Amino acid sequence: MNSIYIHQPNLFPWLGMIQRMYSSDIFVVLDNVQFTQYGFQNRFFLKDANGEMRLTIPLKKGQHKVAINKIQMSDSAFRKKIFESILHNYSNTMNFKNHIDNIERILFPESDLLCDVSLGYIDYIIDYLDLNTDVILASNLNLFSEDKVERISEILNMFSKPDESNYWIAGSGSLKYLDDNSNGIIDNAHIKTIRDFYEASCPIYRQKYMKIGFLPRLSSLDALFNLKRDELLNLLYNYHHTHVEPSLK
DSSP, rough: OOOEEEEOOOOSSHHHHHHHHHHOOOEEETTTTTTOOSSSSEEEEEEEEEEEEEEEEOOOOOOSSSSSGGGGBBTHHHHHHHHHHHHHHHHTSHHHHHHHHHHHHHHHHSSOOOHHHHHHHHHHHHHHHOOOOEEEEGGGSOOOSSHHHHHHHHHHHHHHOOOOOOOEOOOOOGHHHTOOOOOTTTGGOEEEEEEEEGOOOOOOOOSOOOOOOOTTTTTTHHHHHOHHHHHHHHHHHHHHHHHEEEEEE
């Protein structure tokens, strides 16, 4: 079995994205597509005593229609505030001391590129969990198509293996590409599609401030700080086997 996951680099992504990485043999990071304003490429959620806390890395002005891997962060003052928020809300969690120095390093790279923060965290998660996932930047591929659907098909064809069952792990955000696939371009990739619905069904795990309830769409940083490594791996394993709903194409 050969599974392929394709997604933009989000900032400290939520647990569902980590689960897809866990389930994939190949993760193609769409770092060369246009940055999306008001999305999760420069913001994420953590938890405080009042509930969800949205944190955003401000960007330099005037970056319109710029590829994600070219987006520049503003000065580090706001990132320092983000780091202080992490310290304040997670310093007494089980795994805080094991991760906080690395999270600080990731949050303050040598460059001012937002993508370096996102990719640094992806690399850290894969190393920490010892995942057998190959991370490939789309900017390093010779992709010819500018059309979104054709680009997906091109990537799937590039990494599918003729002697294995090939799967595209497609989240709900990818369903629009299948809806736009009226000419059958993606079908021609000879790949089966696993559609998932993680957004609505994040498994419950131990969080702080449980009196206000479990919050399902927090950054994976929350689980990283609150759970032991084996607990996190078990959560990802059960996430996969409980919540993936396959649909063969």
